[in-house]
């Protein structure tokens with residue numbers, strides 16, 4: 170088993186204005202699973218992925234990833250976890266606007282800087298996502314679909330086991346969205362554990378498992394028969 174959540178609660182704010190954004194009693198995800206995280210807007214999908222990616226901390230409860238208790242790690246260990254174990258793909262791409270596509274892909278290798286091998290890997294990843302020749306272009310000179318593919322290459326630079334994608338097709342037209350889903354499927358095929366939040370029906374049809382959130386609680390957790398994916 171790769172991931173476990175036990176009695177994980179995330180509350181935003183205090184007192185009467187507080188919001189319980191997530192409340193997960195017990196959840197297990199195995200290595201190599203492809204999980205769609207669905208639910209209406211505000212149901213806690215981003216909160217869930219942010220906690221798993223250690224971009225945020227739970228108010229209470231225990232999150233284990235690969236035997237490590239995230240809630241017990243110090244800042245240094247959390248930084249390493251975020252950089253090396255997790256590839257995060259955001260709806261808004263979150264590329265640095267003044268860096269080229271290649272430099273954006275290389276950012277997880279900072280602050281140490283990238284050696285020749287890392288540079289070669291970044292170029293290879295850009296080719297894999299169909300962007301060879303775009304290495305020097307700035308994000309503003311790329312389409313939305315191309316920017317998201319740069320973000321995917323960046324997420325893969327340090328070869329993380331766990332890929333977290335938060336509504337990765339949310340800003341894309343259907344053709345570009347399809348390309349992103351194909352890339353996520355490829356990553357799952359390579360043995361990565363992939364969690365993708367969103368409403369995209371193509372994602373839920375493709376994934377082996379659907380975790381449906383309502384008001385921060387898991388309402389349904391269905392594993393499809395293997396024949397479905």
Ligand SMILES: Nc1ncnc2c1ncn2[C@@H]1O[C@H](COP(=O)(O)OP(=O)(O)O)[C@@H](O)[C@H]1O
Nearest residue numbers: 181182188190209210211212213214215216217
């Ligand atoms: N930084 C924040 N401060 C206060 N409330 C927040 C914050 N982030 C999210 N929330 C609230 O937590 C709930 C879950 O939000 P979110 O995880 O973003 O849902 P989703 O990604 O499914 O749309 C919502 O009610 C949202 O308003």
Ligand SMILES: [Mg+2]
Nearest residue numbers: 214215216335
């Ligand atoms: Mg969200």
